[in-house]
Amino acid sequence: MSFDWTFFFDKLFFPEEEYLWGLFRTMTIAIFAMLLGTAIGFIVGFGRLSKIAIIRSLAGLYVWIIRGIPPLVILVLIFVGAAAAGLPRFEEFSLGSLDVAGNYQAAVIGLAIHTGAYMAEIIRNGIQSVLPGQIEAAKALGMSPSEIARRIVVPQATRVIIPPAGNEFNVLIKLTSLVSVIGVQEIFLISQSVASNTFRVFEMMIIVSISYLVLTGFWSVVQGVVEIKIRAFEAPIPAYTWRQAISHFFKKPGIPDRKVVTTRA
Numbered sequence: 566m567s568f569d570w571t572f573f574f575d576k577l578f579f580p581e582e583e584y585l586w587g588l589f590r591t592m593t594i595a596i597f598a599m600l601l602g603t604a605i606g607f608i609v610g611f612g613r614l615s616k617i618a619i620i621r622s623l624a625g626l627y628v629w630i631i632r633g634i635p636p637l638v639i640l641v642l643i644f645v646g647a648a649a650a651g652l653p654r655f656e657e658f659s660l661g662s663l664d665v666a667g668n669y670q671a672a673v674i675g676l677a678i679h680t681g682a683y684m685a686e687i688i689r690n691g692i693q694s695v696l697p698g699q700i701e702a703a704k705a706l707g708m709s710p711s712e713i714a715r716r717i718v719v720p721q722a723t724r725v726i727i728p729p730a731g732n733e734f735n736v737l738i739k740l741t742s743l744v745s746v747i748g749v750q751e752i753f754l755i756s757q758s759v760a761s762n763t764f765r766v767f768e769m770m771i772i773v774s775i776s777y778l779v780l781t782g783f784w785s786v787v788q789g790v791v792e793i794k795i796r797a798f799e800a801p802i803p804a805y806t807w808r809q810a811i812s813h814f815f816k817k818p819g820i821p822d823r824k825v826v827t828t829r830a
Contacts (some may be wrong), residue, residue: 569768572763598680599734601680604738606682606683606688640676640743641746646766666749684733687729742777
């Protein structure tokens with residue numbers, strides 16, 4: 566069967582309403598899962614740095630377990646396994662004019678649990694990037710732990726957290742294709758349905774691939790702009806010519822550099 570260019574361009578540039586709703590579900594699942602996963606990541610990330618051994622151990626256990634289980638398995642466990650274990654099912658509810666299905670809720674929670682483990686490590690690394698001397702100075706000034714976290718740790722850690730967190734959201738957009746196994750009508754499942762009805766599998770897979778490329782490409786542009794804005798607030802750092810660098814590393818102790826050119830990171 567030859568490639569049907571007419572079918573391809575028609576579905577690509579004039580998608581049906583069902584496909585557009587699938588696109589909406591794909592993006593909202595990714596956004597809600599990222600928000601919930603980030604909240605989980607902050608709790609677990611701070612738990613990983615806790616001075617209380619039991620909290621630190623439980624947080625580390627969560628990260629180890631979730632990072633070792635594929636997200637597809639987590640989704641099935643939450644939606645199917647939880648009901649089989651006698652836990653309450655996800656009930657459909659209305660949010661304004663929208664009906665939020667049970668499998669949609671399971672998709673958001675499952676991907677959030679998966680993302681939370683990775684965000685916990687990202688946030689932990691961001692917190693550890695703050696110089697200990699600044700925290701000790703804040704304690705000496707009588708600041709409470711909550712004030713130190715709010716005024717010193719979080720603002721500085723955010724600059725380290727945002728780039729990898731943006732990459733994690735990019736990955737999460739693509740992971741939404743996994744929720745098709747629990748029946749969520751996102752773009753991949755809708756594309757499969759159209760392909761099975763029209764026997765145009767290759768054309769539909771190309772179309773859904775382009776859709777994911779557009780979504781992730783748009784987010785990459787947004788992420789790049791955000792990172793540029795963040796770097797604009799960073800303090801100047803020394804920049805040496807090669808002669809200055811050589812003299813800097815081989816100078817005698819106590820002799821200052823003659824000239825240092827500063828630039829922004």
